[in-house]
Amino acid sequence: MKLTKLKTNLGFIMSALILLLFAGCSDDDSNTPATTTGTTTTSTITVNSTLLSFPDAIVNTTTEVKELIVKGVNLNSQIDLTSTNGFEMSLDGVNFSDNLQIDAASANTDTVVYVNFYTEVVGSKNGTISLSSANAANVNVSLYGNASPVIHNYVTFNQQRLAFGSGFNQSHTETFNLHADQSNIETVKMYVKLTCPTGGCDEWDVYANVKVVDPTTGNLYELGRYITPYWNDNSQLDRGFEFDVTDFKSLLTGATELRIRTECWNDKGYEVTVDFDFIEGTPDYLYYAVSPVIAYDDWSSSGVPYGVAHNFDLDKTVTIPANAESTHLRTIISGWGHATPADSATNRPCAEWCFRTHNIKINGANTFEHYMGPIGCSSNPVNNQSPGNWSADRAGWCPGMAVPTRKDVFNTSVAGSTFTFEYDYEDWTNDGANGDAFYATSTFVVVKSNSPISAPVVTN
Structure with missing residues (x-):
């Protein structure tokens, strides 16, 4: 009897405790942390490359266009793009600027961004495209380009045969028209390319040079000197022997008389090609x-x-x-x-x-x-x-x-x-x-x- 009563009392106590527990829980949601079930979403910006490297460009001209593919994931706002240091962007491949927006409606699909490089300064440039959107980490794309100067090339002697005997001569003189306006020419380079005639080149290493005629005095001035190879030409050098002849720029303009000579003593000799690069830039001095x-x-x-x-x-x-x-x-x-x-x-x-x-x-x-x-x-x-x-x-x-x-x-x-x-x-x-x-x-x-x-x- 007492045992039965004890069990009844314990049951009553447990029931009371449960009621008290539920009574302590309010139906007011403002006092209760929200509980959700499911996965957390992350917003990101993706690009197909983090480095765009451009081929060499000529200064004051635009390079070929590179394509950057941009795509957002779970974005709900536009993507802003900015570029630096002469690199520009476009969505249509026609209108370029250093600021672009990909609207929110297109942010989560593949978008092609066209990028080019333009500079007025010779040399290499590094730049960046920065991409940003609300709730997403910024993304940077590195850019590299190099600008070469404008070069005016003039070919003068073109495979002119120099030899001794069999109707050939050791020297040849001719007049050529070279660059007239020297005001923006920074450097003048001369290249001498040797090729072997049919039957081969001279087997000896011989003295050779290129001279320019001073039109005022008629004197010949040595622009550059070289020693020919034994038995062969200089085809292992892309453009042949290179000479900086900027010192003579006052004579290398307009109608210019040049002489080439090789000290060959057989009828093999060489075929000689001479060309000049007049390279634009800022001259150290004007005259x-x-x-x-x-x-x-x-x-x-x-x-x-x-x-x-x-x-x-x-x-x-x-x-x-x-x-x-x-x-x-x-x-x-x-x-x-x-x-x-x-x-x-x-x-x-x-x-x-x-x-x-x-x-x-x-x-x-x-x-x-x-x-x-x-x-x-x-x-x-x-x-x-x-x-x-x-x-x-x-x-x-x-x-x-x-x-x-x-x-x-x-x-x-x-x-x-x-x-x-x-x-x-x-x-x-x-x-x-x-x-x-x-x-x-x-x-x-x-x-x-x-x-x-x-x-x-x-x-x-």
Whole structure:
């Protein structure tokens, strides 16, 4: 009986507790956290690429268009796009700007955005497209483009055959029309391309150069010098030997007389093509003028005899125009001959092989130094010269290479001044036991100014 009563009381107590628990729960939703069932949605922006790289463009022109595919996921507002640094976008491929919107109705479908690159400045550019939309993380696309300058190309000699005998000549002179307006020309490059005629090229490494005629004096000025490869051409170089001939821009304009020469002594020779690039940009100075100081450069043995007495005039007096804002000397030098005594330590005869240091004296003082040492013949990309002895280091030149141009700049102004010039070869005496030695040498004085300038005056 007591047990039954206890069970009844416990049941009553449990029922009361349950009622109290439900009584504590209110029907007012404002006091109750909302409970939902299902998956959480995420809003995102997707692109098919995070990097767009453009092919080289010409400055002041627009590149080919790249396509960027944009798609939103669970977006409920528009996508805003902004681009920087000369890169522009379009939805129709016609109207480009640096700001775009993809409306909300299209935000969650594939949208093609057309992108191009335009710049007025030469060089590489990096930019960004930033994409944003409400409730979505921003997305950035990296952009890269490069702008090249406007180049005016002029082909002059075109596979002109130079040889000796069988009706061929070692040199050829012709007049060509070159770029007339030099006002925005920053650089002038010359390229010399050699090809082998039927029957093959000359088997020897021979002296060769390109000259321009000064229309005022009729003198020939050496633009560039090269030594031909043994047995072959320079087809391993895309455009051949390259020379910076900006110093002569005042002569390379309009009707221009040019001469090419190779010191071939057989009827094989070479086919010679010469072309010029006139590269637009901002010139360092608006006006250039040039005068020869010494010019013993027609062929290898027309150079200055080395190690013997001679009557070649290597002492000059130079007067610089008063408005010169920049002055420098431009020299090309290469040695020829196997004269002795050879250098005792290296067994190198002169002047093809012997390493030397020559000086230019200004007003009697050593001012500029020319070291005639190795320049890396064995690493020459024109390396198909076997069985010729092409890889051994010469003194300051190599078979199948352009001969280096040496520029010596006056760091202090010499405007309006007169100075003496002497080309001083390092002392050495030829013993006469193995022929002669020569240094084919040309030196020019170049002046520049932002006002019209006359050529320097050079006297003996």
